[in-house]
Amino acid sequence: MGRATWFEADGTKRGEWTEEEDQRLVAYIDQYGIGDWRFLPEKAGLRRCGKSCRLRWFNYLRPGIKKGKFTPQEEEDIIKLHAILGNRWAVIAQQMPSRSDSDIKNHWNSCLKKRLEKNGIDPMTHQPIVNNLTVKTPSINSECGGSSSSSSGSARLLNKIASGISSRQHGVDRIKNIFSDPRMTTSINGNQEEELRKDHGNTIATDDQEDDFLMWDEKEMRRFMEETGVMECQTTSYNDGVYNSCLDFASPYGVYETDQLDDYLFR
DNA sequence: AAGTGAAGCAACCGCGGCGTT
DNA sequence: CAACGCCGCGGTTGCTTCACT
Secondary structure, eight states, rough: OOOOOOOOSSEESSSSHHHHHHHHHHHHHHHSOOOOOOTHHHHHOOOOOHHHHHHHHHHHHSOOOOOOOOHHHHHHHHHHHHHHHHHHHHHHHHHHHTHHHHHHHHIIIIIIIHHHHHHEEEEEEEEEEEEEEEOOOOTTTHHHOSSTTTTTTHHHHHHHHHHHHHHHTTHHHHHHHHHSSSSSOOOOOOHHHHHHHHHHOOOOHHHHHHHHHHHOOOOHHHHHHHHHTTTTOEEEEEEEEEEEOOOOOOOOOSOHHHHHHHHHHHO
16 A cells, blocks of 8 residues: 555665565564664665665564554553653654554544544644633643743643653653652752742743753653643553553643543544 | 545655764 | 764655545
8 A cells, every 4th residue: 555666766666565575674684683774675685775674664564563453542542642742753652662653643643633623622732622722721831921822832841851851862761760750759959940940930941941951860850740740640561561551641731631531532 | 336535554755863983 | 073974753745445425
């Protein structure tokens, strides 16, 4: 069902993958593992660019990848994670290892987003839409004075934080730690607390201030999230490779409470 | 049965971040 | 420290299938 096949001037093949190409890629990675994507196609006997091979592997061929319909539980988790992380599909996908980021993104764009809109929820802010205006809760969304319902200062800030978390030096394990660490302490210095108060109050963090947030460690990040009411203490865990969702959000950056989400999704 | 639009899926494109030189 | 190249990510496009008229 993919795109038609064509060839670049240098002979590189583009478009839909054949079964034979899939087998070659899988066989090569099974034997040698993932190395340098630049040289992998040639070594594997494929006339593809490395980027195309990487995409095919991660989105379709890698072991454990699940295709087909999303379960209601998966859809619920995607929506909840999106309410916190925004369009950070790679981070969301790392919380749902059996699904690729591309799969999740496609399902969101083609299905969940429209379903929420249809049911009166703004898919960007996760707030109810009333008369074409997103309802503002007495949270950071409104208090920060964002002029747009889809890109408030806090929303930008959250995305920046999520971006920082998802960067290579942090990784998803840090998110899991933040979500599940039961020993939240309050070791935060005076300057940072002042920043929190300002942001939680009626000022918008400047870009420089936002960058400062990215330097925080888990405790500080968690403190910030709780301070701003972004989320309650969450836990997600993996047992024997099985994804267990223990999400139970009470987030002002999103309207969902566990027993209400089904209404928004499936009514 | 044919036409049409929506939905879903797979792949490409462009950009930003990071590491290397 | 700047330039360069690669990788990964998010957005977009193109194609097929499905549902409805």
